Amino acid sequence: GAVVSQHPSRVICKSGTSVKIECRSLDFQATTMFWYRQFPKQSLMLMATSNEGSKATYEQGVEKDKFLINHASLTLSTLTVTSAHPEDSSFYICSALQGQEQFFGPGTRLTVL
Amino acid sequence: EDQVTQSPEALRLQEGESSSLNCSYTVSGLRGLFWYRQDPGKGPEFLFTLYSAGEEKEKERLKATLTKKESFLHITAPKPEDSATYLCAVQAWDSSYKLIFGSGTRLLVRP
Numbered sequence: 083g084a085v086v087s088q089h090p091s092r093v094i095c096k097s098g099t100s101v102k103i104e105c106r107s108l109d110f111q112a113t114t115m116f117w118y119r120q121f122p123k124q125s126l127m128l129m130a131t132s133n134e135g136s137k138a139t140y141e142q143g144v145e146k147d148k149f150l151i152n153h154a155s156l157t158l159s160t161l162t163v164t165s166a167h168p169e170d171s172s173f174y175i176c177s178a179l180q181g182q183e184q185f186f187g188p189g190t191r192l193t194v195l
Numbered sequence: 196e197d198q199v200t201q202s203p204e205a206l207r208l209q210e211g212e213s214s215s216l217n218c219s220y221t222v223s224g225l226r227g228l229f230w231y232r233q234d235p236g237k238g239p240e241f242l243f244t245l246y247s248a249g250e251e252k253e254k255e256r257l258k259a260t261l262t263k264k265e266s267f268l269h270i271t272a273p274k275p276e277d278s279a280t281y282l283c284a285v286q287a288w289d290s291s292y293k294l295i296f297g298s299g300t301r302l303l304v305r306p
Contacts, residue, residue: 114292125282125296126239175238179292182227186238
């Protein structure tokens with residue numbers, strides 16, 4: 083149980099384009115999901131908390147207009163990186179909350195050329 | 196400020212050589228302490244949750260313990276497949292279930 087998927091696993095895009103990443107809880111419902119980014123050999127940095135049916139809560143320093151989050155159902159949250167630039171290249175990981183525990187997706191490697 | 200510090204940063208063991216990883220934390224009211232395993236290029240895999248000092252949990256060769264200031268992840272007779280980065284995270288009562296992660300310990304087990 084507690085399986086979380088992400089799609090796509092890898093994406094390469096040109097600078098200035100937008101990229102959407104999906105996060106799904108496969109065998110449970112999650113009213114709360116989280117989005118992280120991770121740079122090489124560093125730990126996870128929380129970007130935002132995604133709540134089903136309401137606006138996401140962003141961490142300090144994260145641009146909400148650049149990283150759009152939508153949590154339209156109890157099993158799906160999406161992160162859209164708008165007008166992506168090379169500095170947005172990173173490993174993006176989502177998690178879904180079940181009880182008090184977060185279960186993580188496999189991650190999405192974003193490369194912006 | 197809530198904070199998590201993991202040590203050592205990296206650890207190399209021979210297969211069968213037991214050791215411990217440390218996670219020191221300061222938090223304004225601990226709701227839970229979590230251990231995850233992360234393989235390169237993958238998301239973290241949940242291992243344990245500890246809620247109160249004195250609690251212990253085991254899974255195969257791994258055993259996690261908790262005190263009021265730190266947690267240990269003991270690895271008994273490790274195998275090469277235990278090689279990974281082990282992440283510790285804390286969750287405070289007033290955090291809306293957010294996790295604060297340590298920087299991790301990279302474990303390499305040689306055959």
